[in-house]
Amino acid sequence: MPKNLIVIIGPTGVGKTELSLRIAEEFKTCIVSSDSRQLYAELKIGTAAPTKEQLNRVPHHFVGTLALTDYYSAAQYEAEALTLLNQLFTEKDTVVLTGGSMMYIDAICKGIDDIPTVDAETRELMLSKYEAQGLEHLCAELKFLDPEYYKIVDLKNPKRVIHALEICYMSGKTYTSFRTQQKKQRPFSILKIGLIRDREELYHRINQRVDLMMQEGLMEEAKAVYPYRQLNSLNTVGYKELFKYLEGEWSLSFAVDKIKQNSRIYSRKQMTWFKRDEEIKWFHPEHEVEILTYIHANIS
Incomplete structure (x- = not known):
């Protein structure tokens, strides 16, 4: 049987998580995360990692598997995720991949260059x-x-x-x-679904999400990882701004505003990257019936 990878793409805050869960449930399959920060077990709130309830609804892979001090690269992700997909496809015809890390998505869909491993x-x-x-x-x-x-x-x-x-x-x-940037062939079909909202709507959702993260304990999470603030894994929106507050450089309200601003800037970078990919079919995330109809019509 042909094997299919359904890739759910879109900027931060657009609504990838819930739709990915629904699609995985529709096809009775699992989700492979392509979020480079959700890999770290200590970064749950600030990365909007799947909740216990969501993990119970659908099995997830590459979520909370690393410690902050672990070295990890897109090349490692490509190798490990492809090995996992080969295993999953022995049992399933369809798997869902979702996340906002552009390089990780490209690592699976296109492959990255065979750059030497750094000693x-x-x-x-x-x-x-x-x-x-x-x-x-x-x-x-x-x-x-x-x-x-x-x-x-x-x-x-x-x-x-x-x-x-x-x-x-x-x-x-x-x-x-x-850096040859030659696309690698994969032993499975890839269908890319892009999620998009009007800019004003997306920015409102991003602002709301930051406020919710603060209510859920983002400050406590930032305090817990503050001793490791020099690590690249913490050069991340949500944490680096709160570190400025903890160091007395910014007020809390200013730091929260900067998280919102930097999240919006990141969403624009993501869309610039994604829009170069002509294989992506774009939908509003609330048009679930239309999305599922498109998927059923386009997978083997």
């Missing part, structure tokens, strides 16, 4: 350089070692800059030389 020694070297010399110095070094990648990388994202330098140091080649 611990190189990783520690680059981290110490970052801590001692700062991001600006590393950006200048990247410009010298790989000017082509320097032109396109987000220079404000230390993870991206550091990883490129790790590859340069370890391989003696440019990071660009490993």
Whole structure:
């Protein structure tokens, strides 16, 4: 029997969780998360991880499986998620993949380049350089070692800059030389469902969700992980703003407003990324009947 991966895509706050649950229930299947932060067991509230009730409704994978200090990459996710899907497809004809992490979704749907795994020694070297010399110095070094990648990388994202330098140091080649960006073939069909709302409606939902997270204990969660604030896993909207409050730099109301603002900015980045993919069929998340009709008509 043909195997199908239904991918539910959309910006933060659009309503992916509930619709994914309904679709998984419709096909009596499970959900594979493609959220790079829901992997961390300590980050439940700030990542809007599935609740116990939702986990009881539908089995989930790649939720709460890592500790904050664990190193993890999109390449690891690609390998582990594909292994899992191969296992799941021995029992199921259809599996649901959902989340907002663009690189993780692309890792499964398109594949990422076969970039060498960074050894611990190189990783520690680059981290110490970052801590001692700062991001600006590393950006200048990247410009010298790989000017082509320097032109396109987000220079404000230390993870991206550091990883490129790790590859340069370890391989003696440019990071660009490993980025072929050729789409890999998968042994299953992929159907992409994009969820979209009017900007005003989406922003209202994002603001409401931040207020709800605060009511549910986001501050207590941020306090619990504050000692680990230098980790890349906590360079995340919702936590980094509250750390500013805990350090006395911002007022609480200002920090909460910044969480809302940065969440809205992130949603725009997600939509810019997703809209480049012509394979996505877009729907309003409340048009469930229309979505299910489309899925049934387009899976094998």
